[in-house]
Amino acid sequence: SQKIEQNSEALNIQEGKTATLTCNYTNYSPAYLQWYRQDPGRGPVFLLLIRENEKEKRKERLKVTFDTTLKQSLFHITASQPADSATYLCALDRGGSYIPTFGRGTSLIVHP
Amino acid sequence: GAGVSQSPSNKVTEKGKDVELRCDPISGHTALYWYRQSLGQGLEFLIYFQGNSAPDKSGLPSDRFSAERTGGSVSTLTIQRTQQEDSAVYLCASSLSGGAQETQYFGPGTRLLVL
Numbered sequence: 270s271q272k273i274e275q276n277s278e279a280l281n282i283q284e285g286k287t288a289t290l291t292c293n294y295t296n297y298s299p300a301y302l303q304w305y306r307q308d309p310g311r312g313p314v315f316l317l318l319i320r321e322n323e324k325e326k327r328k329e330r331l332k333v334t335f336d337t338t339l340k341q342s343l344f345h346i347t348a349s350q351p352a353d354s355a356t357y358l359c360a361l362d363r364g365g366s367y368i369p370t371f372g373r374g375t376s377l378i379v380h381p
Numbered sequence: 382g383a384g385v386s387q388s389p390s391n392k393v394t395e396k397g398k399d400v401e402l403r404c405d406p407i408s409g410h411t412a413l414y415w416y417r418q419s420l421g422q423g424l425e426f427l428i429y430f431q432g433n434s435a436p437d438k439s440g441l442p443s444d445r446f447s448a449e450r451t452g453g454s455v456s457t458l459t460i461q462r463t464q465q466e467d468s469a470v471y472l473c474a475s476s477l478s479g480g481a482q483e484t485q486y487f488g489p490g491t492r493l494l495v496l
Contacts, residue, residue, distance in 0.1 A: 273423070301482050312385070312472050312487025313424070320482070358423070367479050368414065368437065371424035 271296050271361055273372035281378045288346040290375050292359035298337045299361035304344050307356045307374060316357075317344075349379045383407070385488035387473050393494045394463055402458040402491045404473030410486070412479030413456050415448055418490070419469040427471075430456065431479040463495045 274293040282288050292302070301320045305313035319326045319335045319342065326333045332345040346353050356376045360369040386405045394400050406413050415427040426440035430450045441447070445463075450456040460467055470492050474485040 277421070303484075310489070312474070312489055313485075314487070315484040318482060318484070360424075362481055367412070367431070367481050368426050368429055368440075369485075370426075371416075373421065373423040 271299070271363060271370050273359060273361060273370060275357075275359060275372040275375045277373060277375070279376040279378055281380065282349055284350060284379055284381050286349055288349045288353065288377055288379070290344040290357050290377065292342040292344065292372055294340050294361055298340065301362055302333075302335055302342050303360040303369065304331075304333055304342075305358040305360060305371075307358060313358055313371075346377070349377075351379045351381050353377060354379050385473055385475055385486050387471075387488035387491050389491060390489065391492045391494075393496065395496055396465060397462055399459065399461045400463055400493065402460075402471050402473075402493070404456045404458070404475075404488060406454065406456070406473070406475030407486055408454075410475035410477055411453065412476045412483070413450060414474045414476075414485060415456070415458050416472045416474065417469045418472055424472065427458070429479070460493075463493075465495050468493055468495045 272295040303318045304316045307313040317333045319333045330347045334343045356374040358374040360371045388403045411432045413430040416424040418424050428448045429437040445461045448458045470490040472490045474487045476483040476485050
């Protein structure tokens with residue numbers, strides 16, 4: 270089965286810096302990878318999807334990369350703001366299933 | 382339009398009692414998912430409904446867990462004879478048609494505490 274690793278330690282950065290979060294996976298290469306944001310007491314909110322044939326995807330201050338050789342996705346937030354503080358989850362497909370597998374998420378804390 | 386709603390938002394129950402959790406998906410969404418999220422854990426898939434197809438129950442942890450979806454809309458997750466290890470946040474999500482790469486829209490969750 271697919272295993273996903275996200276850094277369990279919180280990432281603390283200063284406002285204005287670029288935050289970089291990592292999602293590593295084992296076993297097969299997924300057809301797609303998604304990133305979600307989750308605030309305390311709320312459900313996850315979809316941010317970006319990147320497909321296996323895409324190297325990079327951007328949306329405003331967000332950028333996602335997908336390296337199938339390294340079995341890794343990086344999620345970047347440029348010019349970070351305290352409002353970006355949240356937990357970020359990555360999710361991968363299960364090899365043909367309609368049900369993604371979610372990582373545990375990494376907490377990001379942006380200090381003013 | 383309204384998003385996914387769940388009720389109750391919080392539920393405290395005694396060990397051994399049954400609980401029912403409700404999910405109202407986004408109108409028009411044919412796919413509905415239930416997940417469980419324990420402290421510090423990822424989202425654990427429980428069950429998936431898609432239209433009139435038989436649900437995918439492969440994630441249900443035991444036969445104490447069951448779910449139904451009436452009229453292709455509202456879903457109820459039932460946990461019988463609750464145990465303390467059932468304490469978690471139960472999240473419901475819906476998507477337009479259940480396609481593999483579709484965005485899932487999550488509700489706020491029901492926080493279940495079993496004493």
